[in-house]
Amino acid sequence: MVGKLYGQDEMFLRRGPWLEEEDEQLVKFVTLLGERRWDSLAKVSGLKRSGKSCRLRWMNYLRPSLKHGPMTREEEKIILQLHALFGNKWSRIARRLPGRTDNEIKNYWRTHVRKKAQVQSHDHDKIMDSRGDSGEEYLLPKSNETEARIQEYDFDVMKEAANREILESDKGTCGIDGFGALTSPFETRISDWVSEISTDHSAGNLVEDRSSSSNGKSNIGSWWFQEHTDLEEFSCSLWT
DNA sequence: AATGGCCCCAACCGCCGTTTC
DNA sequence: AGAAACGGCGGTTGGGGCCAT
Secondary structure, three states, X not given: OOOOOOXXXXXXXXOOOOOHHHHHHHHHHHHHHOOOOHHHHHHHHOOOOOHHHHHHHHHHHHOOOOOOOOOOHHXXXXXXXXXXXXXXXXXHHHHOOXXXXXXXXXXXXXXXXXXXXXXXXXXXXXHOOOOOOOOHHHHOOXXXXXXXXXXXXXXXXXXXXXXXXHHHXXXXXXXXXXXXXXXXXXXXXXXXHHHHHHHOOOHHHHHHHHHOOOOOOOOHHHHHHHHOOOHHHHHHHHHO
């Protein structure tokens, strides 16, 4: 493996799975500061994570609007249709599936859908007098001209269906029942953290919470808040 | 119970376009 | 105008969990 050269700061950054305390800290700071300037947020929060890592964790896992649970058949259908339309443009697909992230869809496609596609393709091949190909070519051009025409036809049918569905639904959001229902234990925890923040009367509460932690170690986040107790001023100074 | 293989998914990497200074 | 910082994206990796043997 080729070694990566880390800068002075990067050497001390944590990597790998996030701890619950880190999640909590991140949720607090994103609630306070908003979803931007991730590098600054990472620094002032005291998290030993890169801004990029914070953003990813928030976008893919902690955002309260995210759905956490298995894909429904309806969603799977939409993913299939949109993938036929957009290809591997996961973020575009994700934009039309509220509560789902590009990463989630990408993973889902790679594991579940592609497998199904392979099976379908296999069946298709059998029906079409099996030409020996199977698997990932489901959406790829085939060398055989006849096969290419069949593929083209399938693709157009799917594309048309997807287009129709997208146009019929409102501005790109597919009409699926059940979005926005946040009921899992995970979602409850996140929503607790968020409401904890919003019911905090001032940033001072946060300072108190943090600085009274038992280990007595200094924490960059609490240090920062002690220095900048006016929340509005805090936000403004950060973004300007 | 041990272990090897496979699956799943969170997290990382590298690149590129956009924004800010 | 140009450089640096930031944010977004798609591809890849690694580790944990599950299951069959």
